[in-house]
Amino acid sequence: MxxxxxxxxxxxxxxxxxxxxxxxxxxxxxxxxxKPTASVVPAFDHIVLVMFENKKYSSINGSSSAPYFNSLAAQGAKFTNSFAITHPSQPNYVALFSGSPQGVTDDACPINLGAKANLGSQLAGAGKTFKGYSEAMPSDGYTGCSSGTYRRKHNSWVDFSNIPASANLRNSAFPSDFTQLPTVAFVTPDMCNDMHDCAVGTGDKWLKSHLDAYAQWAKTHNSLLIVTFDEDSGTSVNQIFTAFVGANVKVGSYSESINHYTVLRTIEAAYGLPGINNAASKSPITDVWQ
Known part of the structure; x- marks a missing residue:
């Protein structure tokens, strides 16, 4: 034997x-x-973050008024426990960009925050680039509080003196050749298309029209789209819809609790940057990467 x-x-x-x-x-x-879960955030060539307005999670998730939001999230990572920081809008925009509301508690304008640390200044210090694209802003570099359907309160980068005017662009400057995008771009629709003054369906159609081409390109070009909201509809829960779509993203729903600081920390981690302010105490999101 x-x-x-x-x-x-x-x-x-x-x-x-x-x-x-x-x-x-x-x-x-x-x-x-x-496929194992990556222990670090991929070093994306490009990250584009678009922020919508004032809708609670349940107004978007599964809604027949938001078919594109839901189909897009089904192509990537949907976060079922994502939260804003506070109310109203402006401090959330500032918090996502700099890790803190910086003492801002309302939508007053103008807010001038000097040369405090922020994502844009971090990226510049690391040899990377940042640009913000605002729909309906009347001219590149504009610092006024409002014009038509544009509102400065939804444009946090203009509040910091260490972000050059050349990084404050109209959305019409968003390149059709996505290789020309900066390392990180923030996109702000106008007061109608961001759903502040118009219906969910309006924002849904805008997102598909303006960013679906980038979302599909990102999957095969080491890039990422982040779709999120500044705050919910004014409740104390403040739960919002957030999704990541792009290269190296594991499709699925993720239930860990995240907020604007977590998203900022994740973007920072992609480029080896330390967390600033309240983002420093957050761990970057790592379970959604292949």
Whole structure:
């Protein structure tokens, strides 16, 4: 019996060496490949973040008025426990960009925050680039509080003196050649298309029209789209819809609790940057990456 086992083992070894089968194939011929979760955030070539307005999670998730939001989230990572920081709008925009509301508690304008640390200044210090694109802003570099359907309160980067005017652009400057995008771009629709003054369906159509091409491109070009909201509809819960779509994203729903600081920390981690202000105490999101 012992001699027979030796002969059998030698025969199997010979077959493996000849490439007839592998040990894994012999033991588990139909076992699917398992992709491990990345322990770090990928170093994306480009990240585009678009912020919508004043809708609670349940107004978007599964809503027949938001078919594109939901189809887009189904192509990436949907966060079922994502939250804004506060109310009203402006401090949330400032918090996402700088890790703190910086003492801002309302929508007063103008807010001037000097050269305090922010995502744009961090990126510049690391040799990366940032640009913000605002729909309906009357001119590049504009610092006024309002014009038509544009509101400065939804444009946080203009509040910081260490962000150059050349980074404060109209949305019409968003390149059709996505390789020309900065490392990180923030996009702000106007007061109608961001759903502040208009229906969910309006914002849904705008998102598809303006960013679906980038979302599809991002999947094969080491890039990422982040879709989120500044705050919910004014409740104390402040739960919002947030989704990541792009390269290296594992499709699925994720239930960990995240907020604007978590999103900022994740963007920072993609480029090896430290967390600033309240983002410093957050761990970047790592379970959604392949």
């Amino acid at each position: 012992f001699r027979k086992r030796i002969v059998t083992a030698l025969a199997a070894t010979t077959l493996v060496a000849a490439g007839v089968f592998t040990a894994v194939q012999a033991a588990e011929p139909s076992a699917p490949a398992i």
